[in-house]
Amino acid sequence: MPADHHETEVKFYVETLSPITARLDALGAVQVQARGHEYNLRFDTPAGSLTRQSKVLRLRRDSAAYLTFKGPGVLVDGVSRRQEIEFTLDDFESARAFLLALGYQVSMVYEKYRAVYRLGEALVTLDELPFGQFVEIEGPHGAAIQQVCLRLGLNWDARIIISYADLFDAVRSALSLGSHHLTFDAFSGVQVTASHLGVHPADA
Secondary structure, three states: OOOOOEEEEEEEEEOOOHHHHHHHHHOOOEEEEEEEEEEEEEEEOOOOHHHHOOOEEEEEEOOOEEEEEEOOOEEEOOEEEEEEEEEEEOOHHHHHHHHHHOOOEEEEEEEEEEEEEEEOOEEEEEEEEOOEEEEEEEOOOHHHHHHHHHHOOOOHHHOEOOOHHHHHHHHHHHHOOOOOOEOOOOOOOOOOOHHHHOOOOOOO
16 A cells, blocks of 8 residues: 555456456466455444445455455546555454444445556456456556556446446446345346446447
């Protein structure tokens, strides 16, 4: 995470991740996190005040546990920039109990498979979500992110600057889904297309 506690990034929806993995290998990218499962709990007040303010309070578990706060995103040089404060925890379940005791409640459960590569100044994340596959590029500024996008053969004009939660809202609306959780079980048997997400494939 950047020292100034901000993340600057964009996402790309892709039909398949395997060509991106091959390009990363050919470009000499270094894998800094092997593909693994992520389990996330998003918390909010009973009145939903964090969501209304476009803020995120998240508890995540993969090979470790993390507590994250994200502020509202702003568009800077064609990419999303937002405050992000994140730190590791020793005990996921105790952190969950702590947040519940403070009066927060779990507003959303979501999961994905994620692998992370470093390419120059950027981190390239390959995400497999219940509704599709995505490439996320995080860097120091928009120009560096765009350069990595072009090196990976992705269409810059197809970039996504909204969150996975916002994409989930689009899918729920398009398919009239009842589930409030973005899990693989909830999406079992559900076919999601780019049009349901309101995006265009960046690898087309």
